[in-house]
Amino acid sequence: MSTPRTPDPLGSIDSTELRILYALATTGSLTAAAASLGLSQPAVSQRIKRVETRLAVPLIERQGRGIRLTTAGNILADHGRTVVAEIDAALAAIDDLRGERGGVLRLVGFPSASATIVPAIMRRLAEEAPEVSLQYREAEPPGAVALLRDGEVDCALIFDYAGAAELPAGSVFTSLWRETVSLVLAQERATGLTEAHLGDYAEEHWIAGCEKCRGHLLAAAAENGFEPDIIQETDNVPAMLAMAAAGGAVALVPGLALAAARTLPDDAAALPLVPPRYRTIGLVSMDTANESPQVRLCKRLLSHIDGTAWHLEPAA
Numbered sequence: 001m002s003t004p005r006t007p008d009p010l011g012s013i014d015s016t017e018l019r020i021l022y023a024l025a026t027t028g029s030l031t032a033a034a035a036s037l038g039l040s041q042p043a044v045s046q047r048i049k050r051v052e053t054r055l056a057v058p059l060i061e062r063q064g065r066g067i068r069l070t071t072a073g074n075i076l077a078d079h080g081r082t083v084v085a086e087i088d089a090a091l092a093a094i095d096d097l098r099g100e101r102g103g104v105l106r107l108v109g110f111p112s113a114s115a116t117i118v119p120a121i122m123r124r125l126a127e128e129a130p131e132v133s134l135q136y137r138e139a140e141p142p143g144a145v146a147l148l149r150d151g152e153v154d155c156a157l158i159f160d161y162a163g164a165a166e167l168p169a170g171s172v173f174t175s176l177w178r179e180t181v182s183l184v185l186a187q188e189r190a191t192g193l194t195e196a197h198l199g200d201y202a203e204e205h206w207i208a209g210c211e212k213c214r215g216h217l218l219a220a221a222a223e224n225g226f227e228p229d230i231i232q233e234t235d236n237v238p239a240m241l242a243m244a245a246a247g248g249a250v251a252l253v254p255g256l257a258l259a260a261a262r263t264l265p266d267d268a269a270a271l272p273l274v275p276p277r278y279r280t281i282g283l284v285s286m287d288t289a290n291e292s293p294q295v296r297l298c299k300r301l302l303s304h305i306d307g308t309a310w311h312l313e314p315a316a
Contacts, residue, residue: 018080025077109157112260175315179255186247190269202226205249210235259310
């Protein structure tokens, strides 16, 4: 006859174990629960076994190829949700005290944002959190998300064409604004025109921008039945505008890039596309249980910035 286990009333369960049980209740899978908490599946299984030993009651049971919580497991998961929420709120409040009264906000952004959105962030930062300094780096989206993945920045301001962004595992993209893309060409060739149909420019020479903008040009052209003849490439927007003004090629240029350039060359024109094409601007950060005060601060600053000054629309 087996000897019944005696439950240990002291230190029987901690907040991590409550998080695990709550994650199991919401995901229904050891693998998914482990992934959501940034733990390995063996580590999750071991923690559950330890709690079962201490409480002398099973918390999970097999169901086909998966698992489910027992009645005892569900009780702990239900109460765990409240306990974990209270702990997270307390930690967030403490982080606010530390993070927004000092320290560094590490941000990376793309070139046209450097001349528009980032200075606006700096002004709001000086007003709302003057003890926090902004450490800023410039990189196109692939390089920016790599810096975020490697932990070198707190968040990354990027642009994305039609959901094509490749984001690091465990990250989240917060959409902020939408901007239109225009066709830029020599003024003399735009006389009498108020819009541009991309297919009408299939025989033109083209100027391509950065890696993602080049990819967007290729995709847009393919949708209109042609392959663009790219003869010039530059991620320097003023240079691109000057090249288009010279008349040898045309280019697709997003609205923020046009705003950053401030004015078009006198002999260039920008025509809206029909049907319109868009680019989304947003913030990428790591999706953690306790969002860092730096990320929360950056999101708050961005939420107060009026993008209409650069012809940006709020993201849907």
